[in-house]
Amino acid sequence: MSSDYCRICTSILRDYFGQDVSEIAKPLQWGQKSLMTLSTMLDGKYPRHLIQETIIVLLQFNFVSAICNVHSVQIEYKLNMENILMILRYPKYLSIIKRKFGNQYKELVETLLCLGRASLSKIVSECIKLQNKTDDLYNNYWEKAIELIRNEYFKRTPTYVVWTEVKQNKIFTPPTKNQKDEKKILFTLNYNKFHQDMRNKIIIDAVVRTFDDTIVGEVMSTILSQCADSSAPVSNPISLQLIRSNLSVGHNYLLEYITMIEEDPTKFLCKSYGTMCNITVNFKQIINCLNDSIMDQVVSYKFGESSARLFRATRSNKLLELERLQQTALIPDRETKTLTSELFMNNYLQVQELRKPNTRLGRNDGKSFYLYHLNERQLHQELTEEILKMIGNCMMWKFKTCEDNKRLLKNKARFDGMVQGLQDKQEADKDFIEEAMDNLFSPSERILLDSINRLLRKCQLNIMRLDVCLFLFHSYKRYNETIK
């Protein structure tokens, strides 16, 4: 794991669980360890029971998994950094659910995110408690939770204390309410499903952008909703009939829309011409296109338009000599040289040397061909690192801002709690709160609070934006590795 990756994990844990947990989990980043080794490594800084507790908490969230080694007596703990990184996406998950189902569902998901893993009854009751709702809503929430399971947003997970496994066919089976061992069936979030939604959203947006037509987006989203969950590069065939029956608009021109998407150079869809018209989605192709798009944007932002042109020209021509490159991109000779060398130095372009074979006279006349090309895998690796670093930088600033204004923020939090309490009792009066605010905080403090809030929001927003890039990179990696 790279240092940037570790840095982010530490930051996220610190953000979410506090300084202690992140410190305790730090040694685990460099490999799995037993409890004993961990406490020696921490050098008595933390009492053993605190370490134990931390591990239990992290186990609960599946941020740490316990590994029972056959050869050693001890159980070792392994940090699941990928899961930790998912925390960055929590807001996104919530917004997906809210958009798709509504507020109550969102509250359920939120509760489960706070709990890590829990039985359904626990999730529901906890949710009601958190939202200050009355108990008679229990059944209502229960139904909604069952629906979330049916839609595969929640999944069963094996338990640790009493080891239970989950059968493949039962992952998404909801428990009945009065089942005897209902408490033993634990649920967690099914990240895959959320990621699928995220991916679909990005694809639909891309399609709408390409065709400037929202109905195309509808068509695409209907097609995507019929895709079976799989990470195959091409989706299962979907019959036209199925799409038609699920589509709400644009029935008359459905086939035309599909032909349109199919014929576009982006080639998002494939259509089979037979008695049954089946449609498949080229997921791999889509993800590759999207990744190329990010790359281009990054290059053009970093090095300028002309460099982006050279970069893209190299990509579409695979291997190019400098002179040919200049002719294709139509950029003055000297400029081409500087720009390519700049790209080359930053590892965005690679050079392949083709030596002329030695001539008959036994000497090389010194001429080789230098062909420019891209190494997508390496580029992805590097960009991932850079984006991780940027996210880390945003987090550092978040911490610093909070740290610098600790006292003020604490006061504000206390005040907010008070206001919340008053509001719950319906005693709050807008003017009264305003007045209290004026009394407790000086004008300069209020301005400061405002700007802190804005900064924190800005950081958070950018972290989420960058996370989309990470998400696409990750999908790219997955699709391009499964092929081999």
Next chain:
Amino acid sequence: MAAVKRGHRDDLSDVAPLAKKAREPETAEQRVLEIIKCSGNKGVSDEDLIRACPVLTIDERVDVVNKLITSNAITLHKVKDTLRYKYKGPTASTPGDANTEELVVFNLIRDSGRKGIWIRDVRIKSNLGLPRLKKILKSLETKKAIKAVKSVAAARKIVYMLFDLEPDSSITGGAWYSNQEFESEFIEILTKHSYKFLEAKKSKALKNTTIRSPLVKYNTSYATADRVLEFISKTGISKVRLTVEDIISILDLLVYDGLAAKRVNSEGKLEYRSTKTLLSRNAVSFLPCGSCPVIKRCSDANQLNCLNCKHMKIWTTI
């Protein structure tokens, strides 16, 4: 002089009028030339000539061949101990008062055709010393027999070619060069206009309410290079005549800039359509780190870290 001005292309017609008022020996010359010409690259030996025109006596034949050789229409080659005559191809007439050295140089330059020949190659092939060669070139130039052309391949490289030849596009660089200068601004303007044209075509197609079918709308938002060329010619931006290939390379630039997409239509022609990027604004561009040249060295353990980075400080002050 006059012969040179007429240039090598008129050369064949040059011979034809002669044939009209031809008397015996001149027709013979014609026929021999014809025979040699037909033999192409293989050439014709003396025996072949005898077989081909048995009417000619030895003296006449020698006479004719000699005349042809001196008038530079054919050359003599030795192939496996036999002499063969070969046709020299359409030849530009040499300047009348040229001496042998000049002739050698002139022939070399003529043979290089529209691609021209580099002075170094002339020197090597003609075996002349540089000062002498320079003098010869100068004199040929003043006679307007040849001209020097700057090549775009290298700034200082000068090639020589016949005076009335149009330099090859590999020398001039095609439409994108004027006086051996690369015209980036011209290209820039052309790309902008082409893009505008594509954009207009697309928005017109999308706004057209008479067409209901989305597929037709989509297809009409594509434009072929011919159409773009037509538009560009109409606007009169370009003083040079642009070819379809030139426009295709301009439109390809739009593709490389991510502003257009291209596809091959049912007739096998290239079509272009303006597009947007698949993703909206790039996440990286929201942070100063996105364009930071030292991002690799920026780390918490370093002097250079995000907390005392100037750009980050500016970014975080709201």
